Amino acid sequence: MQYPASVRPIRVPCTGKFDITYALRAFQKGADAVFVAG
Numbered sequence: 001m002q003y004p005a006s007v008r009p010i011r012v013p014c015t016g017k018f019d020i021t022y023a024l025r026a027f028q029k030g031a032d033a034v035f036v037a038g
Contacts, residue, residue, distance in 0.1 A: 014038060 003009060008026075012018050015038035023034040
């Protein structure tokens, strides 16, 4: 699957394995939003 350069997908086994530090790091690097879907 192709994404725009501004989108960086991070795959995890399930949303329960999503570590909040992923989102915090994205915001620190200037992300406007973080989308988590299961």
